[in-house]
Amino acid sequence: MQREHMADLIAFIAVADEGSFTRAAAKLDSSQSALSHTIRRLEARLGVRLLARTTRSVAPTEAGERLLASLRPAMEEIGLSLASISELRERPAGTIRLTTTEQAAHELLWPSLKPFLERYPDINVEVSVDSGLSDIVADRFDAGIRLGESVARDMIAVCIGPEMRLVPVASPAYLARQGRPETPHDLAAHQCINLRFRTRGNLYAWEFEKDGRALNVRVDGQLTFNSMPMILRAALDGTGIAIMMESYSRPYVERGELVPLLEDWCQPFPGYHLYYPSRRQSSAAFRLLVDALRWRG
Secondary structure, three states: OOHHHHHHHHHHHHHHHHOOHHHHHHHHOOOHHHHHHHHHHHHHHHOOOOEEEOOOOEEEOHHHHHHHHHHHHHHHHHHHHHHHHHOOOOOOOEEEEEEEOHHHHHHHHHHHHHHHHHHOOOEEEEEEEOOOOOOOOOOOOOEEEEEHHHOOOOEEEEEOOOOEOEEEEEOHHHHHHHOOOOOHHHHHHOOEOEEEOOOOOOEOOEEEEEOOEEEEEOOOOOOEEOOHHHHHHHHHOOOOEEEEEHHHHHHHHHOOOOEEOOHHHOOOEOOEEEEEEOOOOOOHHHHHHHHHHOOOO
């Protein structure tokens, strides 16, 4: 295969993955016009249309999908081979792509990542913050960070944080006006701040458990957000009761700005885990990062 043919195929994969000539050009450090010319040249050489173009999007045709199905495993194999060669260097190197939630990024990933990068200057880490459950294989991530109960069974999961609790909280001003709920059923008489999941679109049903009895409560109130920082702001301003991770609300509880509620109904559950495909051939850089993040509490 000639060198320019390989470059054409790499360009095609980039456009298909990004769904945009503009984003693919930025990724390849090329111009949009040059990239468009490359794809037209590849299609002319093969005699088939590989990409369907509209004014808003770019997507593979049936022929393009068939080509991608062959190219991606081959390119991944090449990448793994190059990674294994790079391990022969004196210092570990490479790029690791992670997807994580906002809270896990702030509370667990960054405190470990900062000293890790200082120790291994040839390792690069790309972090995508996303509240949804990404398909790390399809989206080309090396690993993801999510709550343990959300990790698929066919993944290798490594615990990177302590157990967690979801606890309702409210400001002292709100409780002075409306009183304090004694059981989850009492929440029906309160203004509660709802959370709408960004990916699934449904409202979160507040989960409680006591003496082995599980209870899910659909709460009601004037406010619904899909952003935890906004839910926190509303709770601090006394507009209602919110439920959030205990670690997230702890600084405000310690300062007396929020009061925890129904704590005897709030049981711990497995915390954040790093997960990745069981068939993944781990590089030295990836193994070092896994070890740096591993929870030892």
